[in-house]
Amino acid sequence: MNHTPVEGFSKLSKQEKIDWLLQEYLENNQDFKKVLEQYYNEDADLQKLHDEFSENTISNFYMPYGIAPNFLIDGKLLALPMAVEESSVVAAASKSAKFWLNKGGFKTTIINTEKLGHTHFILNVEPHKVLHFFNFKLKKKLLEATEAITKNMRNRGGGILNIKLIDKTADLENYFQLKASFGTADSMGANFINSCLEQFGKTLKEEVSKEESFTEEEKNSLQIVMNILSNFTPNCIVRAEVSCKIEDLKDDSGISNEDFAWKFKQAVTIAEIEPYRATTHNKGVMNGVDAVVIATGNDFRATEACAHAYAAKSGKYKSLTHCTTDNEIFRFWIDLPISVGVVGGLTNLHPLVKFSLSLLGKPSAQELMSILAVSGLAQNFAALRSLITTGIQKGHMKMHLLNILNQLGATEDEKKYFVNYFKDKTVSHHEVIDEFNKMRNL
Template sequence: MNHSPVEGFSKLSKQRKIDWLIKEYLSEDRSYEQVLQQYWNGDHTLQKLHEEFSENTISNFYMPYGIAPNFLIDGKLLALPMAVEESSVVAAASKAAKFWIDKGGFKTTIINTKKLGHTHFILNVEPHKLQHFFNFKLKKRLFEATEEITKNMRNRGGGILNIRLIDKTADLENYFQLKASFDTVDSMGANFINSCLEQFGKTLTEEVQKEESFTQEEKDSLQIVMNILSNFTPDCIVRAEVSCKIEDLKDDSGISNEEFATKFKRAVTIAEIEPFRATTHNKGIMNGVDAVVIATGNDFRATEACAHAYAAKDGKYSSLTHCTTDNGIFRFWIDLPISVGVVGGLTNLHPLVKFSLALLGKPSAQELMSILAVSGLAQNFGALRSLVTTGIQKGHMKMHLFNILNQLGATEEEKNHFVTYFKDKTVTHHEVITEFNKLRNR
């Protein structure tokens, strides 16, 4: 079937958007309209609010919103909100939290909160000449030109921390950067940073044109390529860790504490040296991180991009977590670069986001950084614990059982049968199908 482009789609009403989609792409099957409508919120004000979060919205896409209790973080007992669809994530996090609650819980340290942004520009001038201009004239003017933009942020204790000129001409002809670091306090700060950077671009243009040491040819060569924050924030970082005596690990898998510690550390070491394993290892960490990031209305794409860039910062993709078993002490930790906010964006608008932040005791941005790092560490601990003992599928497939049964259209009675049936067995898709067919044919 050939489709026709549409003009003015964004200006159509929601109903007309749906009508067009059904006609153009869904063979006039009006049953799809019901699929979309069943996810509309009955509260029209709330539905309108959701629709204004994005563009061209025709429905809402729901994800399960769960709670992982028993997280002892820096002496505070918390229940973490997690928005995630993957089976066993909430269960694994909860199990890890319970494991560490009587061993002192999780400890965190904010290492730094610096965020970065760049004005990227082209200028055909000798680097030493530009550096002199930056040091003695431009840098001061950049701070002055952004005073109005940064006033409120400075009043809250943040603002522009520093501005540097970066010579990138070895990588690209005549390419330089104004690299700025920021403290955005409790906001994620994307709009603030980008506003500052756009002013940098304007001020740079003005000051270059006024600079007497530059020739007219040099002035005319200036091109502002872009002004944009970086989602790679290696200096906005938090550490979360757990530790205890190896003799206190008390794993219930049937192996000794010493063997468990040895196997666990070896699994982390493999993730440190083998990128194929590190990718899956870190994905598991982000299962825990992203679930809380989404529940608190933050940007999980930025979180993912930053974490994976950091994992490759030394030239080879590696584990975000680390483990030692020295002097009879088991220690497991993560250094997580993460930029999040608790004011602005969805945090003041989305009702469930407001609930999540209230549930967490209305944390500061730094406290939320700690919570997110702990969530990732707990998820990784739970996954590795399973991998080096019973295997990952036993717990994961037990949680996945209901997904399979729902796909098969199982009744509540049949679901109860399967819970009993797999009480002492490992769930496999093949075994579920086989037993389901037997059950239906009795």
């Protein structure tokens, strides 16, 4: 089927957008129209609010919003909100929380909260001349030019922490950076950082044009390529950890405490040296992190990008978590670079985000960093615990069972039967279908 381009799609009403899509791509299938309308919110004001979060909206896309209770974090007992569609994530996090509840819980440390941004520019001037210009003139001018932008942030304890000139001419001809570090208090700070950087670009242009040590040809060579924050924040770090005596590890799978500790440490070490395993290992960490990031209205894409870049900071992709078993003590921890906020963005707009933050006791940005690192560590602990004992499929497929039954159109009574049937069995897609067909004589 040949499709025709559309002009002014964004200017169409929601109904006009839907009608066009149905006609152009979906053979005017009214069942799809019902699906879209089924997910509208009955509260018109709330629906309008959701529509304005993004562009060209035609419906809502729901995700399950679950709660993982019993998280003892730095002495506070919390229930974590998790928005995630993957089976077993919330259950696994809850299981880890319960495991560590009577062993002191999770401890966290904020190592640093520095965020970064860059003005990237091309300038055909000898690096030593650019450095002299930066040190003795430009840096001061950059700080002066951004005073109005940074005033409110400085009043909240943040602002521009430092500015450096970075010579990248060995990597790209005539390429330099203004690398700035920022404190953004309780906000994620993206808009603040980008506003500062865009002013950097303007000030740089003005000051280069007036610099007496540069020739006219050198001045004219300046090209401001872009001014943008970095989602890689290796100096915005939180550590979360758990520890106990190996003799207190008691697992209900039948494995001895010593074997559990040994196998667990081996599993983490394998993820530290083998990128194929590290990728899946860290994906599991981010299952826990992202679910809380989404529930609190933060940017899970930025969180993912930063975590994976950090995992590869040595030049080889490695595990984000680490484990030791020295002196009969089991210790498991994560150092997670994460930049989040509790003001700005969706935090004051999305009703469920406001609920999530209230549920967590209205945390500061640093406290939310701690909660997210704990969620990732707990998720990873649960995954590794399953892998080295019963295997990952037993718990995962049991949680996936209802998805399979819903796909088959099972009744509520049939679902109860299957939950009981697989109570002491490992769920497999094939066996569910076989048993379902027998039940219905298919």
